């Protein structure tokens with residue numbers, strides 16, 4: 622059975638002291654179960670401190686983005702080499718906010734996914750449709766294209782170790798969650814696409830998360846679905862209590 626992966630995406634929130642307090646509290650209370658993995662996706666300046674504070678605990682630390690090159694003249698960017706050197710384990714790639722606001726494309730997401738694996742980082746690749754695309758019935762086709770492009774050229778083993786987060790853009794930060802059936806239908810489609818481009822075994826292993834207004838009140842229903850293996854959570858991951866409840870839900 623696939624484990625559940627609960628990742629809290631803090632986005633551009635908190636200051637260092639708040640980030641430190643959060644992990645101090647979470648690491649002492651987080652359930653230790655191989656059925657669930659807890660990841661905190663934090664802004665770059667907090668990463669060294671969070672990695673240090675989570676040593677020896679089961680909480681993993683992720684970056685929210687990175688460049689695909691190892692180093693060079695890319696002012697303001699952060700490389701996979703730097704993240705790996707800090708002890709970061711995961712990196713969020715292609716979040717819809719980066720696609721919409723910072724010109725991220727399927728092509729750069731693919732380059733970043735390769736770079737992540739070249740440096741031993743696990744990518745959390747985000748895909749998802751806008752409201753217009755959903756209303757035009759384009760969701761599956763769009764998500765399929767995003768998944769295929771993001772994973773292009775990766776080995777089956779690398780795909781099996783990728784986390785894919787399905788986040789419908791209209792459900793992010795809006796309080797509107799996709800119904801658990803609709804979310805599951807798209808996650809199941811993602812798994813079918815992974816099977817098509819790799820193998821049944823790989824598709825069976827890949828972790829597919831849902832994201833978009835996930836909270837303690839709706840997480841159980843989402844995680845009970847056949848193809849939803851976890852959640853990528855924004856707002857409800859900012860408070861330790863709420864994040865812990867979400868992780869706890871993953872142990873059930």
Ligand SMILES: O=C(CO)COP(=O)(O)O
Pocket residue numbers: 630716788792793794795796832833834835853854855856857
């Ligand atoms: O974008 C998200 C996580 O990456 C979802 O954010 P919310 O949980 O705040 O809707």
